[in-house]
Amino acid sequence: AQKVTQAQTEISVVEKEDVTLDCVYETRDTTYYLFWYKQPPSGELVFLIRRNSFDEQNEISGRYSWNFQKSTSSFNFTITASQVVDSAVYFCALSEVGIQKLVFGTGTRLLVSP
Amino acid sequence: EPEVTQTPSHQVTQMGQEVILRCVPISNHLYFYWYRQILGQKVEFLVSFYNNEISEKSEIFDDQFSVERPDGSNFTLKIRSTKLEDSAMYFCASRNDHGANQPQHFGDGTRLSIL
Numbered sequence: 001a002q003k004v005t006q007a008q009t010e011i012s013v014v015e016k017e018d019v020t021l022d023c024v025y026e027t028r029d030t031t032y033y034l035f036w037y038k039q040p041p042s043g044e045l046v047f048l049i050r051r052n053s054f055d056e057q058n059e060i061s062g063r064y065s066w067n068f069q070k071s072t073s074s075f076n077f078t079i080t081a082s083q084v085v086d087s088a089v090y091f092c093a094l095s096e097v098g099i100q101k102l103v104f105g106t107g108t109r110l111l112v113s114p
Numbered sequence: 115e116p117e118v119t120q121t122p123s124h125q126v127t128q129m130g131q132e133v134i135l136r137c138v139p140i141s142n143h144l145y146f147y148w149y150r151q152i153l154g155q156k157v158e159f160l161v162s163f164y165n166n167e168i169s170e171k172s173e174i175f176d177d178q179f180s181v182e183r184p185d186g187s188n189f190t191l192k193i194r195s196t197k198l199e200d201s202a203m204y205f206c207a208s209r210n211d212h213g214a215n216q217p218q219h220f221g222d223g224t225r226l227s228i229l
Contacts, residue, residue, distance in 0.1 A: 042222075045157070091156070
């Protein structure tokens with residue numbers, strides 16, 4: 001069965017601090033896909049990144065970076081030099097081949113204060 | 115940039131009434147989904163739809179729920195006889211047919227309040 005665990009319920013940081021959001025997943029498939037979505041206070045879900053299970057290369061996009069480690073079934077998300085606009089709930093999600101649905105974690109609420 | 119649009123943004127309905135939530139997916143997308151998020155909780159899958167039929171549904175998606183693509187652009191979720199526990203944010207999503215690794219793009223959601 002698929003499962004995504006985001007153990008951090010809420011994280012509070014001060015602007016300019018770096019912060020890492022943890023995501024651990026479970027799946028029996030060898031091919032799967034991982035995603036991060038952002039849900040700002042306005043409520044919409046914004047796609048941030050996807051990663052295929054066969055591609056363990058880490059990725060950096062501006063202040064965002066992602067660390068995918070198959071050995072520990074983790075797909076962690078780091079925000080460098082956080083800003084107030086980063087305040088949101090961040091969801092990690094998993095999708096398997098042939099099963100199209102996204103399985104979401106419970107989300108991590110990030111509060112960035114000035 | 116094309117986006118998924120959902121209407122209405124907020125729906126208030128009496129318990130026992132039928133409600134229809136509407137979605138216009140991105141025009142060249144072929145896979146459509148409904149999810150719900152009870153306040154403060156995680157996003158839960160309801161149903162996926164492809165080639166004019168349901169491809170998968172969750173335990174939540176019981177006989178009270180149905181989906182339809184009545185024309186080439188709309189994708190609707192109907193709840194036949196609403197219950198208090200149906201109060202939630204309902205998200206529509208769509209993706210293209212270039213593989214399961216393609217991201218699902220979400221609408222802004224419809225907040226459903228059952229009184």
